[in-house]
Amino acid sequence: MKPVKNKVVIIGAGMVGSAVMNSVLTLGLAAEIVVIDNNINKAKGETLDASHTTSFAYSPNVLLRVGDYEDCTDAQIIIMTAGPSLKPGETLDRLLLAEKNVSVMKSVMSSITKYTKDAVIIVVTNPVDIVTYLAQNHFDYPKEKIIGTGTLLDTARLRRILAMKYSIDTKNVHGYVLGEHGGSAFATWSLVNAAGIPYKEFHKLLGSKEPVDTDATLAEAKDTGLKILELKGYTSSGIAMSVSRIVKAVLLNELSVLPVSTTLDGEYGITNVALSIPCVISSDGISQKLEVPLSENEIAKLNVSANNLGKILDDLNIRK
Known part of the structure; x- marks a missing residue:
């Protein structure tokens, strides 16, 4: 029907x-x-x-x-x-x-x-x-x-942390957290910018004396969920809005690019495992998976995520 x-x-x-x-x-x-x-x-x-x-x-x-x-x-x-x-x-x-x-x-x-x-x-x-x-x-x-939903919420958290630190609107911060929604998730620092300003220039052009601490920022983004869990007993608001962001993209056929989880079929040389990469979201669902340019180090981290998830799939005996 x-x-x-x-x-x-x-x-x-x-x-x-x-x-x-x-x-x-x-x-x-x-x-x-x-x-x-x-x-x-x-x-x-x-x-x-x-x-x-x-x-x-x-x-x-x-x-x-x-x-x-x-x-x-x-x-x-x-x-x-x-x-x-x-x-x-x-x-x-x-x-x-x-x-x-x-x-x-x-x-x-x-x-x-x-x-x-x-x-x-x-x-x-x-x-x-x-x-x-x-x-x-x-x-x-x-x-x-x-x-x-993958790393969509992780990405939103990363952007919010950077926006708060450098006093700009979160929606003007771009870049992704990709890979596993879990411990091996990583930030695409090679792509992170605010209104076209590379993250390495944030402290010079956005009125702060402190450069971005990439390790601490990513750790905060990844640990936020557990912190919320400890403080209120569960997480709900962030993931609910992440879901709604996808719902809106589907209902309006937005063709929005969002980092979501899907099975890879050769993207970045990875197959037969689901993890997050940027995807075009339309009324048909995922209309395109995008191989955005990543550094060699970032591709290596994506493979770490793929290997971690692949082991779990194998342990559960559900990988085809």
Whole structure:
């Protein structure tokens, strides 16, 4: 069935799923938002609470409701947030988390594919690169229609940190965090600039005496998620807005270039692993994967990410 324009299905009504629902609602682009969760009462409470915001001026009159997988039949976008996440104080066992959420993703994708292979699927569940690979390569679903949030939030954090340090609008800072959404993520310092000013010139031209400390800046960007987890018990706002950024690009066919996770097919000499590189996002999903110019050192770091993720895929016995 042809997707209904601006119908969004969110799978999972937990902290992230509910934040995504509210963020997508605030965008004013969705006509219908359907929430699916095993805890039906939680889903009902979230949609009921959010539905009352539509009474206010400048709030879109969106239909919010609880549904089931049959609602995927005519969805334009499906957002996957279900599955356990890291809790404060827990040891980060990525393989254990991967095993649990691979199982969840298998169940979810099996349910989705009963009803559609036309919707764009945005994968949020961690470890996002592993789960994205599974979804793209094991269910005969068009790969370009599955997008992992990947390092989009890491990139936003890096840009924000630099913008705050040098007192400029975050949206004028450019550059990416690429690779794994995890420990081996790296910043493309060869591309980082603010309004065309290379990062090495920030302290000279942007009114600060301190040059960019690349190691400390990247570490802060990568550690922010764990810091938020320790402080408030979970992360939600940043990832919700990251998802909404992708949703907007799809719904408006923006052709925006965003760093998202997808299976590489020879880009930078890497194959058969999903990780983040800049991609063109359209109404069809990922319409193009871009091999932006990287330094030799950065390409080496991308390969480190690929090897790390490949080992997990092999340990889980899901790499084709």
